[in-house]
Amino acid sequence: MQCDYFDAGRCRSCTLMGSPYRDQVADKATRAAAALAGAGPGLRWLDPVTGPEAHFRNKAKLVVAGRAGAPTFGILDPGGRGVDLRRCGLYEPGLAVTFDPLHRVVSALGIEPYDVPARRGELKHLIVTHSPDGEHLVRFVVRSPEAVALLRAALPEVTAALPSARVVTVNVLPEHKAVLEGDTEVVLTDDTHLTMRLPGATLLLGPRSFFQTNTRVATALYAQAAAWADHLSPTTVLDLYCGVGGFALHLAAPGRRVVGVETSAEAVGAATAGAQLNGLGSPEVEFTTGDATQDLPGAAPELVVVNPPRRGLGADLTAWLDAGDSRHLVYSSCHLGSLARDLGAMPSWRPVEARVFDMFPQTTHLETAVLLERR
Incomplete structure (x- = not known):
């Protein structure tokens, strides 16, 4: 990608500008593999998911x-x-x-x-x-x-x-x-929410709602989590840091109960309305306002999905996940350092498959999704 602003020195936000895109992606995959090298043997890396190197931000x-x-x-x-x-x-x-x-x-x-x-x-x-x-x-x-x-x-x-x-x-x-x-x-x-119609589900975004900045790659991220869930066939799923329900609504399926937890009441309202828009409702899909590090269910779900902010899960949540009875975990992370730290704090879990999603071309940032199973 060529940028006149970058060439003129007016904006240097895209730190990888001028580097061939293939090299950018390869370097991100290498860094991700190195960051998780200590998480355990046998981790399989799927090919990185990419989109356009330009004109991708929504x-x-x-x-x-x-x-x-x-x-x-x-x-x-x-x-x-x-x-x-x-x-x-x-x-x-x-x-x-x-x-x-x-x-x-x-x-x-x-x-x-x-x-x-x-x-x-x-x-x-x-x-x-x-x-x-x-x-x-x-x-x-x-x-x-x-x-x-x-x-x-x-x-x-x-x-x-x-x-x-x-x-x-x-x-x-x-x-x-x-x-x-x-x-x-x-x-x-009069309208309070923007409709984000994706192939796998339709989401509703309020003014403060979080949504991945790259729609095409976000669609692939949700599809990957859904594919892992469909392969595992859990009957109960807990989606922590659920936001407006991106993962939860994509993982919903007949015979499967999905519960999302999010601190923002506005996001929970949007997620609930999004579920109705997709023809889903309680008890298939349910969203609740709460702290993902504290407001946790007593009974362990078969599959847990976490998509925390850059700081990661924290000591309380990693301890709860490590001591619990859930069989599988999907961890979506935008920061390799906090991801590696959290996996190191959960020795009861073994990462089995992972994938890099290049959500942010022209920068060193990346999204990584990991599927883990109980040892």
Whole structure:
């Protein structure tokens, strides 16, 4: 992949830019195998799953900078000035086409971009998600409630400029700190969820919902977990860190009960609605709000699926899994270090099959899924 921004030194986020994609994937597979070399003998590695090396991101997290009437959408340079990246080649074509219409709307509104060095201004970020159906979830991250009123009044202009905007929200982040969003989310549209129609299941994404940034590779990840489950034929499945139900809804099958646990009540609501959309309901599939490290069932499920954040499972959950009676475990990880540490803390489990999913081309990041069985 060639990138004018990278070549000009304006953006260096893609640390592997210029490296042949085949070499990137091979290096990731080598690093994954080395990281898990101590997890036990006999681990079989399936061929890595890849997608396009460009135009793969379904979500844009754009810093808004510049000045009122002439904003930049992209990143900040070391001095805190905006670098416009609307022509970045990482985004899906259906996502990239939203940037110019939204730029025209923001410019016409005259809303002042937030100036990080000066700590003044209003509009901080623009976050846009693209669905397989060509629809969008658009989030404006602002500093004050006054901007919420401004954007609410401007909703007709936003939807006229971008008719595919199914969900439009405003997030309020009053503090000056290096985070993407605040605690307050105001939905401006009648629709509150973006439909993500995948081959194996349809998911519903709320404004704060997590979904893998690469739809094509995420589809393969869910399919791999479903294939492992279908081979094992468990009657009970526990999906921890279930989010909006990506794994749970793909693993649902006749004669199988799937329970998902997630801390976010919003995500659990979206997962429950997603189950209904897929024609599933209790007791086949059930989602509950709780802490995956604490709110655990008494009876051991036959299969456990975990998809934790980068920090991994933690001591309490690895201890529970290691001491339990579940027969199989699927661990999906975005961080090799925490994955290797967690597997080392669970000596009762033996990894039998693993696969690298290249969710993040042009970077060193990768997703790894591992199937384990009780020793």
